[in-house]
Amino acid sequence: MNTPAILSGKPVRKDFLPFARPFIGEEEKKEVLDTLNTDWLTIGPKTKRFEDLFCKYIGSKFAIATTTCTAALHCSLIVLGINDNDDVITTPLTYVSTVNVILYQNARPILVDIQKDTHNIDPVKIEEKISKDYSIDTKTNKLKNKHTGRTLKAIIPVHIAGHPCDMDEILQIAKKYNLFVIEDSAHAVGAEYKKQKIGTISDTSCFSFYPIKNMTAAQGGMLTTNDKSLEEKLRPLIVNGMSAGAWQRYSKDAKTMRWDVDEIGYNYCMTDIQASIGIPQLAKLDKFIETRELYSSIYNKEFLDCKEIIIPVKRGDIRHARHLYPIVLDIDRLKVDRNSFMDALKAENIGSGIHFRGIQYLSYYKNRLGFKPEDFPIASYISERTLSLPLYPKMVENDVYDVVSAVKKLIKYYLK
Numbered sequence: 203m204n205t206p207a208i209l210s211g212k213p214v215r216k217d218f219l220p221f222a223r224p225f226i227g228e229e230e231k232k233e234v235l236d237t238l239n240t241d242w243l244t245i246g247p248k249t250k251r252f253e254d255l256f257c258k259y260i261g262s263k264f265a266i267a268t269t270t271c272t273a274a275l276h277c278s279l280i281v282l283g284i285n286d287n288d289d290v291i292t293t294p295l296t297y298v299s300t301v302n303v304i305l306y307q308n309a310r311p312i313l314v315d316i317q318k319d320t321h322n323i324d325p326v327k328i329e330e331k332i333s334k335d336y337s338i339d340t341k342t343n344k345l346k347n348k349h350t351g352r353t354l355k356a357i358i359p360v361h362i363a364g365h366p367c368d369m370d371e372i373l374q375i376a377k378k379y380n381l382f383v384i385e386d387s388a389h390a391v392g393a394e395y396k397k398q399k400i401g402t403i404s405d406t407s408c409f410s411f412y413p414i415k416n417m418t419a420a421q422g423g424m425l426t427t428n429d430k431s432l433e434e435k436l437r438p439l440i441v442n443g444m445s446a447g448a449w450q451r452y453s454k455d456a457k458t459m460r461w462d463v464d465e466i467g468y469n470y471c472m473t474d475i476q477a478s479i480g481i482p483q484l485a486k487l488d489k490f491i492e493t494r495e496l497y498s499s500i501y502n503k504e505f506l507d508c509k510e511i512i513i514p515v516k517r518g519d520i521r522h523a524r525h526l527y528p529i530v531l532d533i534d535r536l537k538v539d540r541n542s543f544m545d546a547l548k549a550e551n552i553g554s555g556i557h558f559r560g561i562q563y564l565s566y567y568k569n570r571l572g573f574k575p576e577d578f579p580i581a582s583y584i585s586e587r588t589l590s591l592p593l594y595p596k597m598v599e600n601d602v603y604d605v606v607s608a609v610k611k612l613i614k615y616y617l618k
């Protein structure tokens with residue numbers, strides 16, 4: 203039998219294939235250089251252009267560029283008035299910033315378990331949670347927790363791996379109980395739900411341009427909304443609360459040189475250097491997603507008859523953004539657990555990632571909020587078995603087949 207490299211066999215690949223890599227071309231370099239030759243390095247004309255192009259691509263009324271997706275999520279909670287005595291529902295299977303922004307506002311994250319097929323938050327369980335723990339206070343018309351008296355204000359669905367959540371069901375619940383919906387769309391730029399782009403359907407939607415997301419701006423985020431009153435609150439919020447940012451005050455056609463502060467804000471604005479990377483990346487986004495789709499379909503075909511691997515589903519009338527290719531290992535059929543499998547894969551010179559280790563396993567949240575793995579049986583099940591294989595447009599088809607060979611080699615060797 204073919205010995206795994208971790209047990210001194212020959213690795214499938216000679217050179218290491220990283221789990222993810224950004225794809226930067228000449229256009230990005232040219233645009234950044236152009237910006238460096240102007241006097242506007244931080245928020246300015248390029249950021250404005252990036253926002254306009256993003257708006258046009260998504261089809262939302264407004265787009266506000268931020269330092270990160272985390273900042274965009276935080277700003278969403280602020281402008282929707284979520285704070286001290288509020289509860290916010292989200293998923294345990296997410297990146298920590300989804301939960302952190304709730305805690306920044308001194309609100310309480312309420313985690314609701316996921317669907318076994320999509321790994322997205324389960325609307326049926328949201329409804330169950332609400333009917334079990336909350337009731338409408340007829341005097342204030344607010345949804346109050348029966349035990350703590352806290353108010354449920356919002357739901358943050360996360361489109362895991364780029365597969366849109368069941369938005370019709372989520373929006374219906376939100377409407378019924380008068381809740382805001384803030385989408386964590388960090389994985390979902392370019393995704394569509396029933397022919398509508400993600401970024402057009404909820405109160406706000408937040409995208410990430412972290413280097414290994416579907417498109418990058420080195421770092422950076424974007425908040426989209428169709429609500430003008432939210433946009434008006436967001437503009438000062440990302441420049442420390444100032445009523446006019448530097449660009450509005452110092453440029454030649456500035457209408458005012460004076461400013462005031464009505465509400466406290468944050469320094470959350472994007473820089474023109476970031477926007478210079480984002481603009482050409484956005485132009486390439488659909489091509490990037492096509493390549494991700496092609497590589498996903500190769501994986502799907504190759505793993506179809508492999509009983510030990512559950513491949514990602516695509517269900518409903520959606521466009522999957524194919525940000526990640528997370529498989530679920532049936533570890534009951536194997537002699538190794540997920541972590542050892544990843545170590546063995548690394549020895550074959552193939553990188554991989556975990557999306558995600560559930561929030562219920564991480565010390566801070568576990569200790570401070572008392573989450574337990576048994577409270578979220580499906581998220582805990584997935585959290586212990588999932589691993590994401592390399593999937594990015596900078597890979598070539600041979601890389602994809604190397605990953606397939608390495609995974610199949612290890613499955614065969616470690617079969618019980």
Ligand SMILES: *Cc1c(COP(=O)(O)O)cnc(C)c1O
Nearest residue numbers: 270271272297299388410411412
């Ligand atoms: C990457 C990511 C974020 C945070 O994005 P940043 O731009 O790095 O702040 C938020 N949520 C999810 C699900 C993510 O994967």
